[in-house]
Amino acid sequence: MALELKDVAKIAHLARLQVTDAEIPAVTQRLSTILELIEQLQAAPTDGIEPMAHPTDAVQRLRPDVVTETDRRNDYQRIAPAVEDGLYLVPKVIE
Amino acid sequence: MHDKTLNGLADALATRQVSSVELTRHFLDRIKRFDPQLNSFITVTEAQALEQAAAADTARAAGKAGRLTGVPIAHKDIFCTTGVKTSCGSKMLDNFIAPYNATVVEKMNSAGLVMLGKTNMDEFAMGSSNESSFYGPVKNPWNTAYVPGGSSGGSAAAVAARLAPAATGTDTGGSIRQPASLSGITGLKPTYGRVSRWGMIAFASSLDQAGPMAQTAEDAALLLNVMAGFDERDSTSTNIEVPDYTATLNNSLEGLRIGLPKEFFGAGLDAGVEKCVQDAIREYEKLGAKIVEISLPNTHLSIPAYYVIAPAEASSNLSRFDGVRFGYRCKSPDNLEDLYKRSRGEGFGDEVKRRILIGTYALSAGYYDAYYLKAQKVRRLIKNDFDAAFAKVDVIMGPTAPHAGFKLGEKAANPVSMYLSDIYTISVNMAGLPGLSLPAGRADGLPVGLQIIGNYFDEARLLNVAHRYQQVTDWHTQLPAAFA
Amino acid sequence: MQWETVIGLEVHVQLSTQSKIFSGSRNAFGAEPNTQASLIDLGMPGVLPVLNQDAVHKAIKFGLGINAEIAPRSVFARKNYFYPDLPKGYQISQYELPIVGKGFVDITLEDGTVKRIGVTRAHLEEDAGKSLHEDFHGQSGIDLNRAGTPLLEIVSEPDMRSAEEAVAYLKAIHSIIRYLDISDGNMAEGSMRCDCNVSVRLKGEEKFGTRREVKNVNSFRFVEKAINVEAQWQIDELESGRKIQQCTVLYDSAKNETRAMRSKEEANDYRYFPDPDLLPVEITENMINTMRATLPELPAQKIERFMGELELSEYDARVLAADRAVADYFEQVVKESGAKPKQAANWVSGDLLGALNKNDLSIEQSPVSAAQLAGLIKRIVDNTISGKIAKQVFEELWSNGGTADSIIESKGLKQETDTGAIEAIVDQVIASSPDQVAQYLAADEIKRKKLIGYFVGQIMKLSKGKANPQLVNDILAKKLI
Incomplete structure (x- = not known):
């Protein structure tokens, strides 16, 4: 399936990746090559086959409801790009 | 000292032939001397390593040393290490000083192993040549014009050149086995769930697994003894007892049933590689093994299915890199969207971006069933192939990669040709099985790996089978002349 | 449309x-x-x-x-x-x-x-x-x-x-x-x-x-x-x-x-x-x-029980069962006061919830606990105080805490049940109200019921509200013939 330029712009936006207009044709071409490879899947006979999400058949283990964490805000915020008064700063969020 | 295996070094420490500090200095010196040619380390933690080594010597003097106390190793830069940069080979995390240790690192520290540093890797483990690293490509010690394989290329090259006696790696589609093969070392990808993923920066969560990269199967067994085990912080970790992997290394191979999948010996396999594999199989026959021809009919679908599932999971796993709480943030963002798009656009390299885009596309409305769901069904077909095979055989053997090392830049222009170099390893991750690569000869002067695939949680047998081969061959003891 | x-x-x-x-x-x-x-x-x-x-x-x-x-x-x-x-x-x-x-x-x-x-x-x-x-x-x-x-x-x-x-x-x-x-x-x-x-x-x-x-x-x-x-x-x-x-x-x-x-x-x-x-x-x-075994009685079941076993009206049952804490409060009051559920219900849904709403408080924040309210209602049930005096005690409990008994004691609110003392007051009121007595005696049964209120009011006023209303009625009935 051929990918169109506008598809790439759309998924780049969904993924919040800056791809400039100048880059889009080359990116589209490369992604199309990968999609061609992926297209081989369509020929596989998978009627009645259960999708496999995990390599093991195990079920989720449940954790006892216990508080195990202490406040390590200073450690964690030391590596943050922008903080003030204990808050992470980002450009204004508009609702 | 660097010509010794991990096991040999453990002996040398135990018999006080050498102290951990001396040993650590020796390897740090080798890194200083040789790594400029290889670029296998992103960070060398000299001061911390010497501290750990001194502590190890103190512990030994106090009679509190374990088997591996004081032995130096290197960690792939995908494992979080408290207070040490954990970059994952990416500009995105070039400034990321991890605030915690991965379980693997924690276990290694507890066992007294000394961390020499963090090894280079393909960015976010996405690659098969180590060329996608933000820190530049790693060179193959056997010929520095060639790639060492990837994504654990730094670990592979460091061990191959004996800049570290052993290292950790991770394997999502072949990232331990393929570089082990191309660099001429022994690498094991355990069963999914055998080693904790806590603190290992995720690429594709349902495929990622950490494992040892070492000179020998015996060394790999020693390391797996430390790495493996249940971790309550990882929901996908399996609570099955960890055997002593060294205990069964010498078991006889008499009557071992080796399956050779015909799909692993078809078109695309380099003749030199095929010869090495056939020679190795003859060695096994001499050791008493029986050869059974088998079929894994859906092997050809493993690459297309992988390139849906792995990018889909990655596209989501990598969303947390948004310039808000850690990592790279673009300069003076205009608004929130600009912050996201430029931080991610500037922080991620091309291959990572490609995979995020493919994964986003595969999960997006209208394509989910055709791509993601279809790939998950194919994944089941691949697993079913293996289940059927293991009803008939004890292990499966074949080449690890279709070729020996390729030249730097050779496959850079065409991502798909790079993807195809994982044709024999990817299906193992899809099924979640353990796989091992060991050196089994050379093609055009470059190492060739033999892959051994086992049934679920059958790592002990893989190591046993590999070890017996290494008792009768010497490929694993050879090291590149330039690094002797 | x-x-x-x-x-x-x-x-x-x-x-x-x-x-x-x-x-x-x-x-x-x-x-x-x-x-x-x-x-x-x-x-x-x-x-x-x-x-x-x-x-x-x-x-x-x-x-x-x-x-x-x-x-x-x-x-x-x-x-x-x-x-x-x-x-x-x-x-x-x-x-x-x-x-x-x-x-x-x-x-x-x-x-x-x-x-x-x-x-x-x-x-x-x-x-x-x-x-x-x-x-x-x-x-x-x-x-x-x-x-x-x-x-x-x-x-x-x-x-x-x-x-x-x-x-x-x-x-x-x-x-x-x-x-x-x-x-x-x-x-x-x-x-x-x-x-x-x-x-x-x-x-x-x-x-x-x-x-x-x-x-x-x-x-x-x-x-x-x-x-x-x-x-x-x-x-x-x-x-x-x-x-x-x-x-x-x-x-x-x-x-x-x-x-x-x-x-x-x-x-x-x-x-x-x-x-x-x-x-x-x-x-x-x-x-x-x-999990099923740990489930408490749920609102619908509780309403049914309040209406059946406790004989509450549907309205009362719904008001009291809407919130688990209110229902628990109510049931404690019933149990500890020995009052009829209807009487306890009136106090909880009327006086208590009314006061809580007025002050924008939740039941958990109530200044009057279920035990305190039960202590108060108990004294109505055993005739120690009248319903009217009880309202006064409730206000005191709300503002200053304590127990109903201590408030009744310290403020001397105990109901007058001495027949002699009440008779004296009744006599005093009859004597000072000849016109009303004449009017009463001339009236028929229906009118008398209205007119008697005047006498009761006067008697309560003189007794500072403490005269037992039942005794007052009985004595009046005997004297106004």
Whole structure:
């Protein structure tokens, strides 16, 4: 399936990746090559086959409801790009 | 000292032939001397390593040393290490000083192993040549014009050149086995769930697994003894007892049933590689093994299915890199969207971006069933192939990669040709099985790996089978002349 | 034109676990920013979620509470979108296989009719953090303490036809979660939040109209107002020949209007897929039975028992059973006072709840405890004080605390039951009211009943309210012949 330029712009936006207009044709071409490879899947006979999400058949283990964490805000915020008064700063969020 | 295996070094420490500090200095010196040619380390933690080594010597003097106390190793830069940069080979995390240790690192520290540093890797483990690293490509010690394989290329090259006696790696589609093969070392990808993923920066969560990269199967067994085990912080970790992997290394191979999948010996396999594999199989026959021809009919679908599932999971796993709480943030963002798009656009390299885009596309409305769901069904077909095979055989053997090392830049222009170099390893991750690569000869002067695939949680047998081969061959003891 | 409003609610309930749904961080409201945000809550590289058992148990209890199917196997999925309060860039939620399947809640409308509202599903998910919009040099501040708080999202069928029905449904859900003790249901603190899907259609039309979703309405009163104002807006639009665009709107309580949100307006594509870090959740019959055994009596059963066993009116039963804490309070008062349930009910639903409402207090904050109120009613039952004096004692208890007995004692409020003393007062009143006596004696039975009030009033006044009313009546009846 051929990918169109506008598809790439759309998924780049969904993924919040800056791809400039100048880059889009080359990116589209490369992604199309990968999609061609992926297209081989369509020929596989998978009627009645259960999708496999995990390599093991195990079920989720449940954790006892216990508080195990202490406040390590200073450690964690030391590596943050922008903080003030204990808050992470980002450009204004508009609702 | 660097010509010794991990096991040999453990002996040398135990018999006080050498102290951990001396040993650590020796390897740090080798890194200083040789790594400029290889670029296998992103960070060398000299001061911390010497501290750990001194502590190890103190512990030994106090009679509190374990088997591996004081032995130096290197960690792939995908494992979080408290207070040490954990970059994952990416500009995105070039400034990321991890605030915690991965379980693997924690276990290694507890066992007294000394961390020499963090090894280079393909960015976010996405690659098969180590060329996608933000820190530049790693060179193959056997010929520095060639790639060492990837994504654990730094670990592979460091061990191959004996800049570290052993290292950790991770394997999502072949990232331990393929570089082990191309660099001429022994690498094991355990069963999914055998080693904790806590603190290992995720690429594709349902495929990622950490494992040892070492000179020998015996060394790999020693390391797996430390790495493996249940971790309550990882929901996908399996609570099955960890055997002593060294205990069964010498078991006889008499009557071992080796399956050779015909799909692993078809078109695309380099003749030199095929010869090495056939020679190795003859060695096994001499050791008493029986050869059974088998079929894994859906092997050809493993690459297309992988390139849906792995990018889909990655596209989501990598969303947390948004310039808000850690990592790279673009300069003076205009608004929130600009912050996201430029931080991610500037922080991620091309291959990572490609995979995020493919994964986003595969999960997006209208394509989910055709791509993601279809790939998950194919994944089941691949697993079913293996289940059927293991009803008939004890292990499966074949080449690890279709070729020996390729030249730097050779496959850079065409991502798909790079993807195809994982044709024999990817299906193992899809099924979640353990796989091992060991050196089994050379093609055009470059190492060739033999892959051994086992049934679920059958790592002990893989190591046993590999070890017996290494008792009768010497490929694993050879090291590149330039690094002797 | 006759319009009909169609409403479905999505209710988010924060579960009152000790720790978060996927991490060991404390789950509590009001801490300093980001002091309850651990590696996992911050979405640090390499971290992994492990599911909190109690969150699962609470979801099962809710399912049982609304007569729903509990899924033997449910799956967590990732909902992918970028937002600064969402640290991982995805929310762990449930999509195709939620933990709680179809159930229902019965609501009682004002005219007494009962309506059954379908619950489509309820699923577990993690809450997001908060964006604070105070000015940080033109930037927003992000607090991730709330990130990872366990949420149960309860999705109703579009079964409601008026704002009143929606509020009744929301109150019923509130009542159930409080009974099950799975959430404090505090809407002001965001423990219970409501999104209202509203559409309108011509009466008789079968097809639903285009809906708009009113996000995050945070009180019962605002739910009612927001739905009404939104429905009216849609009717006005349609009547002006315009079409409704599906979108998300915010309710502005100050202006009493709804308006479309500026952000998130692009068609969302959440790219749901099963979370590979979490395995399928298996719920066994055994686990369900264990949970069933811990279930308390639920509102509907309680109302039935109050009306049957305790002989309360339906109105009283509903008022008292609506909140588990109120019902418990009431039952304690009945037990400890020895009063007839109806008498205890009057005190609890009348005096107590009235005073609490007036002072904007919850039952938990009541200055008068159930034991204190029972102590007071006990003294009415044993004739130590009259009902009228009791009101005075209640006010004293409310303002200054203490026990009914100590107040009665110190203020000398004990009822006069000495026949001689009351007779003296009766004689005094009769003697000083010759006209009224004459009027009374000339009147017939019916008029006498009215006229006797004058004498009782005078006697009570002279006794400072302490004369036993029964004795006063008896003595008067004997003397006024």
